[in-house]
Amino acid sequence: MAPLTHAVPDLMDVRQAVDAVLAEFLAAKRRSARPTTRELIDTLRDFLFAGGKRIRPMMCMCGWYAADGRGDPEPVMRAAASLELFHAFPLIHDDVMDNSDIRRGRSTVHRLLAERHRGRGGPGNADRFGLEAAVLPGDLALARSGELLRxxxxxxxxxxxxxxxxxxxxxxxxxxxxxxxxxxxxxxxxxxxxxxxxxxxxxxxxxxxxxxxxxxxxxxxxxxxxxxxxxxxxxxxxxxxx
Structure with a gap:
């Protein structure tokens, strides 16, 4: 994909640019993380790239262009990507609170973690484990969104x-x-x-x-x-x- 310019781009270009920022940021976090944290990052990454319309990042970039869009677009793109990362936080937690089964056409994070725990032969109730463990990638999304923004x-x-x-x-x-x-x-x-x-x-x-x-x-x-x-x-x- 060509880099964004000061001319208003196609919204698909914005979406692809946001995804590139998210992928690069999470990959950098994963490289410096411990093995247990890497699994959380992988879970969060899979959730982010399982779908989503990227409406909030698109609105952020449209606001920048509406304000004449001068200067380097990279910090604005990071801010836009941080909104998508922040949005993941309440979605994951909401699914835990509602005990939902499906999000964006696939199993919710806590269901995926429960199945993973069950497949590994982990101790205790797998469904309870999934509900409790899914809070962690949600919290991770919140914390990293602030880092990506700032x-x-x-x-x-x-x-x-x-x-x-x-x-x-x-x-x-x-x-x-x-x-x-x-x-x-x-x-x-x-x-x-x-x-x-x-x-x-x-x-x-x-x-x-x-x-x-x-x-x-x-x-x-x-x-x-x-x-x-x-x-x-x-x-x-x-x-x-x-």
Missing amino acids: GKCIALMAIAVAWATPAQLRLLHALVGRPDLTEEQADAVRAVLEATGARLEVERMIARRFRRALAARDRTPFPESATAALRQLAYATSARRS
């Missing part, structure tokens, strides 16, 4: 890795992503983010994008009440609290 941690770490000394790079590789990270180890990671200048560079990136957002707001034909609200929103989302 991208801040990804940018922060990418800059730190690019600017780190060999010793700092070894420390990052050894500690980042560990679920059992101690406070002392977290302090060591934060020290590297400061020493490399990565944190400061991300703050500068936020400031530049904040200024571009205000400039774009000033070009819009929206009523003053709407532009004032957008300005407040820009300040609220970019202000640093800690």
Whole structure:
């Protein structure tokens, strides 16, 4: 598929671009995950790509084009994809609460997990296991949607890795992503983010994008009440609290 341009694309192109972002993001998460977490990621990925109209991502991109669609479309596409990932969270949990059998023409996540548990000869009641286990990929969708939307941690770490000394790079590789990270180890990671200048560079990136957002707001034909609200929103989302 050709990359999206500033000309309004076919909605099928938007759908394919969203799917590509989701596939790449989940594949990256899977590569760095532990075996048990990989199975959760696989379950979530299978659910996402089993169907769905991608209405929310399409509406997000249409909103960007309606606002003149200037600048790099990649962050907007990530935001659009994060909406689809977020949407998966209540769908999976809703099926658990309703004990539904079918979603998008196939077995619901908890039914699939129950059958998998039963096929492996797992202990206990397989249906109960499926209902309880399906909460996890739903929670994973919620957590990862925020990460995909913000991208801040990804940018922060990418800059730190690019600017780190060999010793700092070894420390990052050894500690980042560990679920059992101690406070002392977290302090060591934060020290590297400061020493490399990565944190400061991300703050500068936020400031530049904040200024571009205000400039774009000033070009819009929206009523003053709407532009004032957008300005407040820009300040609220970019202000640093800690």
